[in-house]
Amino acid sequence: MLRRTYDDQVCSVARALEVVGERWTLLIIRDALSGVTRFDGFLHRLPIARNVLSDRLNGLVEHGVLERVRYQDRPPRHEYRLTAKGRELTPVVLALMEWGDNHLPTPTGxxxxxxxxxxxxxxxARMTCDCCGRRVAPGTVVGRSTGAATPPGPARR
Known part of the structure; x- marks a missing residue:
């Protein structure tokens, strides 16, 4: 399968998607945030193929979102625990959950x-301004280039 990448993007969102943007990955993180740590626990909660789950867990370990901790020697078995980096995804998952609740509601709530x-x-999940401390509505936020987003290249004259 041809992997889709965002290598040509000079963008923090694109770089984050390289880690958490594959199908199932945010759902694995969601379940880890709610206390699931074992392979079979993820399998029980998600309709995901074993090989896909293994691939996603390995990728999250590789990127430092989860850590693999052995809990049994024979046969060797591991838990997948969120790292501090992984727990920092809590507001991302909360924001997606709230967006889904608001725009794709279920009949029962x-x-x-x-x-x-x-x-x-x-x-x-709330946005606040670090300068004035006020809550910020989505329509009042604009992106501004910092200059760090310019890809390296030949000097301009």
Whole structure:
């Protein structure tokens, strides 16, 4: 199978998609965030082929999103635990979940909510400005080039 890449893109979103953009990968991360750690646990929650799951888990380990930890010697078996880098994907998964709830709702309501372990409140993905501290609506955000996005090339005159 020909792998699709974003190598020609000088873009942080494209680089992130190289790690989490393949089919099933964000669902594996979603399940890991909810406590699934074992291969059979992922298989039980996802209708995914064993070889595809193995490939996705290996890729997430390779990129430092998950770590493989042996929990049994004979036969050797491993758990897949989120790293700090992997846990930083929580707001991404929450934002996708909220978007799906808002724009692709099920007739019976949201199938899950994100709950704060400390108090039981519902957790939401929110955007805030680091300058004024205010909540920011999606329509009030613009992308601005930093100059770092310019691919290396011949000097311009």
């Amino acid at each position: 949201p199938p899950a909510v994100a709950e704060h372990v400390g108090c039981g409140g519902t957790v939401h």
